[in-house]
Amino acid sequence: MELPEALEKIMSGVNSGKTIIVVGKMHAQYVGRSTSRLTEGDRVLIIKNDRSVLLHRPTGYEPVNWQPPGVVINAQITVEGLELECSRKSPPEVLRIVITEVYSAEAYRLIDKGEFTIHAREEDMKLAIINSPDMIEPGLKILETERRVGDEYIDILAVDSDGQLVVIEIKRRRGTRQDVEQVIHYASMVEKELGKKTRKILVAPSISREAASLAMALKVEYKCFSPRLAYEILSKKKGLERFMKG
Amino acid sequence: MELPEALEKIMSGVNSGKTIIVVGKMHAQYVGRSTSRLTEGDRVLIIKNDRSVLLHRPTGYEPVNWQPPGVVINAQITVEGLELECSRKSPPEVLRIVITEVYSAEAYRLIDKGEFTIHAREEDMKLAIINSPDMIEPGLKILETERRVGDEYIDILAVDSDGQLVVIEIKRRRGTRQDVEQVIHYASMVEKELGKKTRKILVAPSISREAASLAMALKVEYKCFSPRLAYEILSKKKGLERFMKG
DNA sequence: AAATCGATATCGTAG
DNA sequence: CTACGATGTCGATTT
Structure with a gap:
């Protein structure tokens, strides 16, 4: 496709809130929060309905360059090629893409009212524990979730069968040394605020060797629990509730 | 485009290492590290040269669903539509995409040998400080960078004009309370290992109010320095070196 | 394979 | 706007 035709497609698409896909040979430059330069090669450029801009190489998950939604887009033909300037004010940053050859350029009116639901998050692990605290330890009673201490939130504050806080x-991924430090930090704030000693438990699907030895040293307990298991418990409970209703 | 034609384009493209772009109405399901469900809507599906899979909604930076490079792709026409199954073994996960309507499906042989260079990273801030330690504080001398203590690395270990460690x-972004805690943690390990008291400095372009007050309380000093300034200093130095050579 | 850390992280949420 | 934590974070590096 010729550059002027592509320019027309891009700008009319941008102005009417379409999603634009350009495949071609391009190079790019970014100046803003960082600074980068990308020399020429085959790329896929996507300008979405919300005027976010993605420049993808033919490999990998991440775009090599991008701009977030709501960017201001200017385009023109120069001696270099089809030049796109994608800029915004806060933070001040500019992505300049120069297209030298266009293999394809199309604009689509895309409407996506689909719902996206995700399960097996940290939140689901919390819900499962609230529903079945005995899973963590027999006799455990939940006092509070998301208790605010300073500017931070403690996942769960509970009391054990001996009456100790x-x-x-909770972590959805393998527990790290820093996670152990986090629970220590939260516990020390609770102890300072309430003037009571606490037990500390890190709940995660696994734990790193370093984290395990640090936990041992700092008297942090570790309880194995996975997001997948949490999801299954919640599904079962939900299924049961449906059954009870029905 | 009819589904069988799209199926043919997709599979022959996958088998010959092309990048495939499909625009159409789809829904998806993911089971693996997490579990998610996406109901029908207009999407952009990209299968790259390295068989990474990206499913993009018409808004936002991130793909709503994806698979990393090297995934195994199977496709067939079912009663539901064009069904793509993208799976891998480690970790075990499957992304199932069902395309019910195809607006466009094309495969491209993309060759990208371009170079990508980035500046104004945390690494550049470190290099600038190593080149001009006086910027941080007159008389500062760099002892080591990336010193390993336990399993962690300390950005810079230096000695001040009074001979104190x-x-x-270094952070490229606004300093947080956790960054202050991190430097405290590193310093305590150094103090334990070397048996000497240390000063602690957090270098960042700005600092949050909470981090500033925590730094004050814990005697962590804050020095303002930005990745952009680091890049300018390094560029100037490089320009000077070129000038000396030339 | 395991662990750590940086990133133009992005994104959501709360205040 | 700032601040903070979660993420199927990804990706690079080192052991």
């Missing part, structure tokens, strides 16, 4: 930190 | 932590 328990600070619980 | 200085632990420096």
Whole structure:
């Protein structure tokens, strides 16, 4: 496709809120929060309905260059080629893309009212524990979730069968040394605020060797629990509730 | 475009290492590290040369669903539509995409040998400080960078004009409370290992109010320095070197 | 394979 | 706007 035709497609698409896909040979430059330069090669450029801009190489998950939604787009033909300037004010940053050859340029009116639901998040692990605290430890009673201490939130504050406070930190991924430090930090704030000693439990699907030895040293307990198991427990419970209603 | 024609384009493209772009109405399901469900809507599906899979909604930076490079792709026409199954073994996960309507489906042989260079990273800030330590504080001398303590790395270990050890932590973005805690943590490990007191400095372009007050309380000093300034300093130095050579 | 850390991280949420 | 934590974070590097 010729550059002027592509320019017309891009700008009329941008102005009417379409999603534009350009495949071609391009190079790019970014100046803003960082600074980068990309020399010529075959790329896929996507300008979405919300005027976010993605420049993809033919490999990998991440765009090599991009701009977030709501960017201001200017385009013109120069001696270099079809030059797109994508800029915004806060933070001040500019992505300049020069297209030298166009293999394809199309604009689509895309309407997406689909719903996206995700399960097996940290939130689901929390819900499963609230529903079945005995899973963590027999006799455990939940006192509060998301208790605010300073500017931070403690995942779960509970009390064990001996009446001692328990600070619980949940991670959906393998527990790290820093996660152990986080629960220690939360517990120390609770202890300072309430003037009571606490037990500390890190709940995660697995734990790194370093985190395990640090936990041992700092008297942080570890309880194995996975997001997948949490999802299954919640599904079962939901299924049961449906059955009870029905 | 009819579904069988799209199926043919997709599979022959996948088998010959092309990049495939499909625009159409689709829904998707993911099971693996998490679990998600996306109901029908207009989407852009990209299968790259390296068999990474991206499913984009018409808004936002991130793909709503994806698979990393090297995934195994199977496709067939079912009663539901054109069904793509993208799976891998480690970790075990499957992304199932059902295309019910195809607006466009094309395969491109994309060759990208371009170079990507980035500046104004945290690494550049470190290099600038190594080149001009006086910028941080007159008389500062760099002892080590990336010093390993346990399993972690300290950005810069230096000594001030009074001969006292200085632990420096660099951030390219606004400093947070956690960054202050990190430099404290590193310093305590150094103090334990070397048996000497240290000064602690957080270098960042700005600092949050909470981080500033925590830094004050914990005797962590803050020095303002930005990635952009680091890049300018390094560019100037490089220009000077070129001038000296030429 | 495991662990750590940086990133133009992005994104949502709360205040 | 700022601040903070979650993410199927990804990706690079080192052991």
